[in-house]
Amino acid sequence: MMRSLWTGATGMIAQQFHIDTVANNLANVNTTGFKKNRVDFEDLVYQHQVLAGTPATSVSEIPTGVNVGHGVKVAATQKLFEIGSFQATGNKLDLALTGEMAFFKIQMPDGTFSYSRDGSFKIDSNQQVVTSNGYLLEPPIILPENAILNTLMVSEEGEVTVKIGNDIRPTTIGQLELYRFVNPAGLQAVGKNLFRETVASGQEIPGMPSQEGYGSVLQGFLEMSNVKIVEEMVNMIVAQRAYESNSKTIQTSDNMLSTAIGLKR
Structure with missing residues (x-):
């Protein structure tokens, strides 16, 4: 199974969480004393096929190596205590x-x-x-x-x-x-x-x-709440486009698998 299917899925899950956070911020735009949340992401574990620094010859070594990541996850959500109006x-x-x-x-x-x-x-x-x-x-x-x-x-x-x-x-x-x-x-x-x-x-x-x-x-x-509506709307657009992009990687991977399966015909 292609790893890109699972990698794309982690991206979609992460952006769904991002949208959930933005939605909560917008829902509390008029909540007295509310402090907005920010989502922090981090990349997942890497599979190292060739390690950087591996000897290539007796006088040289591989400069960069070969590795591939496995997606993204939510690392933290942070309350931002910037004062509201x-x-x-x-x-x-x-x-x-x-x-x-x-x-x-x-x-x-x-x-x-x-x-x-x-x-x-x-x-x-x-x-x-x-x-x-x-x-x-x-x-x-x-x-x-x-x-x-x-x-x-x-x-x-x-x-x-x-x-x-x-x-x-x-x-x-x-x-x-x-x-x-x-x-x-x-x-x-x-x-x-x-x-x-x-x-x-x-x-x-x-x-x-x-x-x-x-x-x-x-x-x-x-x-009042320190949520800025314009900022949250931009975050929503970014999260939506990222969600769509990750869904495209899944669709592309599925098409590639379909092509591979159809080789026998």
Whole structure:
């Protein structure tokens, strides 16, 4: 059987995965805090028929050798944490981070923690600041009774203040903390705009807004997806043409086999 049939098949499988990744990026073009994925490919094992450097004569050697590859596979998918554009909302509980690698820390129902760039927070019935799925912000921010929500302010340094009842001066009710990782690309995306710490990402590095490397907090803004539609459309065209090209190698190999089989006639 011709190896080119299997080589072409690996190319088609790889480009299908590429299209799947592009489709997910485009599907999340309006997802708050979404970070696009990139696919990295690598070539498969080579069959060496003649090794480079093999002696040809007593005074010379073969300069390049003879080898043939066996296709391609997906080596990795990487989250690109380039910062997205900011959208002004005017909502007091919408927060954006100017630091490219900083994250909010979110407490999950099972007591573990996840991390997010999505700053579209809400207030639940217990006056707690939560995500859209009801997960608590860590450290917790809880509005006191009689707090006037439209006076809630979050400074660039992450200090949270609000006016309570008839008080003229705002009261500090909490302080936002941010978190970084040595290798954010190693974080595990788990859906719901959340990431989990892994061995590859390294342990969390806590810090405060406006510290070097953490950026500041923008109240009344949301960070949008960093997906660029034109870029993804170009990637889709490239993947489609590569898929077609690989299918042509399979068709050509099939035609060659058909010609070989027909030699007896």
